[in-house]
Amino acid sequence: MKIESIKAYHVVQPFVDGPYRMSKGRVADCFDAVIVAITSDSGVTGWGEMAPLGNFYSAAFPAGARAGVPEIAPHLIGQDPRGFAGIGRLMDTVFKGHPYIKSALDMACWDLAARAADMPLVTMLGGRESDMAETYRVVTHGTLDQMAALAKRIISEGCRRLQVKVGGNVHDDIERVTTVASAVPKGTVIFCDANAGWTPYQARQFADATRGIDYTFEQPCTTLDENMSVRRMLDKPMVLDESVTSLGEMLEIHRRGAADGLTLKISRLGGVTQTRLIRDVAVDLGFMITVEDTGGAEIDTAAMAHLSLSTPAERRLHAIAFHEWVAVRTARNA
Numbered sequence: 001m002k003i004e005s006i007k008a009y010h011v012v013q014p015f016v017d018g019p020y021r022m023s024k025g026r027v028a029d030c031f032d033a034v035i036v037a038i039t040s041d042s043g044v045t046g047w048g049e050m051a052p053l054g055n056f057y058s059a060a061f062p063a064g065a066r067a068g069v070p071e072i073a074p075h076l077i078g079q080d081p082r083g084f085a086g087i088g089r090l091m092d093t094v095f096k097g098h099p100y101i102k103s104a105l106d107m108a109c110w111d112l113a114a115r116a117a118d119m120p121l122v123t124m125l126g127g128r129e130s131d132m133a134e135t136y137r138v139v140t141h142g143t144l145d146q147m148a149a150l151a152k153r154i155i156s157e158g159c160r161r162l163q164v165k166v167g168g169n170v171h172d173d174i175e176r177v178t179t180v181a182s183a184v185p186k187g188t189v190i191f192c193d194a195n196a197g198w199t200p201y202q203a204r205q206f207a208d209a210t211r212g213i214d215y216t217f218e219q220p221c222t223t224l225d226e227n228m229s230v231r232r233m234l235d236k237p238m239v240l241d242e243s244v245t246s247l248g249e250m251l252e253i254h255r256r257g258a259a260d261g262l263t264l265k266i267s268r269l270g271g272v273t274q275t276r277l278i279r280d281v282a283v284d285l286g287f288m289i290t291v292e293d294t295g296g297a298e299i300d301t302a303a304m305a306h307l308s309l310s311t312p313a314e315r316r317l318h319a320i321a322f323h324e325w326v327a328v329r330t331a332r333n334a
Contacts, residue, residue: 167197
């Protein structure tokens with residue numbers, strides 16, 4: 001089997017609930033996606049999707065993806081899409097760095113290979129470990145009343161897991177989390193995600209003031225050293241997200257005992273191939289795992305779902321359904 005053609009599409013995906021707000025005033029109105037279709041000489045097409053959250057969240061930006069995909073794609077013509085490791089090495093050879101640009105291409109190769117083999121992607125990724133993964137939803141920055149109302153609505157719709165955005169003014173964040181925790185039923189799973197928005201000093205202030213609330217701390221600071229300094233005094237579980245950029249970084253997190261769990265972003269790692277590798281090693285090392293991405297609609301959500309359901313249930317934290325965030329559809333079936 002050989003790659004015969006590659007097409008790329010630019011798809012703007014507006015958020016159905018309005019602007020997405022993070023710490024430090026970071027705001028996005030949409031996912032700005034690149035969708036890739038790779039067709040083989042046997043007529044089978046695989047699809048991939050990559051969508052950064054603005055220019056500020058990850059080391060990725062929409063214009064870079066749109067410019068980079070056409071630079072890489074011609075080099076893949078004539079290659080076997082099932083040779084995932086070889087495709088990855090080739091992309092790294094002809095285009096140094098920028099793993100997010102390669103993510104949709106890698107994802108499309110996996111989709112094409114699974115379709116050609118007439119089997120679900122989850123089977124190729126190690127097999128289905130369960131039929132369902134619990135999803136979480138996000139309570140973004142807002143007034144106390146807005147955040148409490150949103151949390152209540154999410155719970156009323158059947159979701160039992162919340163990620164509350166923090167990482168701004170510490171005293172405001174203490175109020176936000178206290179208000180949200182008081183507004184939802186006891187036993188609701190809460191993650192407090194600072195998106196690397198705090199200094200260690202601020203993170204310690206927040207942790208000390210919220211000891212009475214049951215939550216998991218997610219990526220309070222930027223560097224591994226900073227997060228490790230918070231981890232040493234923390235009496236709650238910690239998950240790292242932005243710190244997981246490669247297999248090497250994951251191994252360093254393990255060596256230092258810096259986290260209990262990891263959030264693996266497909267595009268940050270360069271696609272399904274590296275995400276699967278890091279996921280499998282991390283599971284063997286004892287981490288709890290969430291597999292997601294920086295954004296996207298149905299195609300990207302499908303890849304996240306297959307990676308999530310092939311993760312051992314006892315090591316899986318939760319998942320997210322990004323296609324529910326956006327007002328456009330990129331696939332017809334569920």
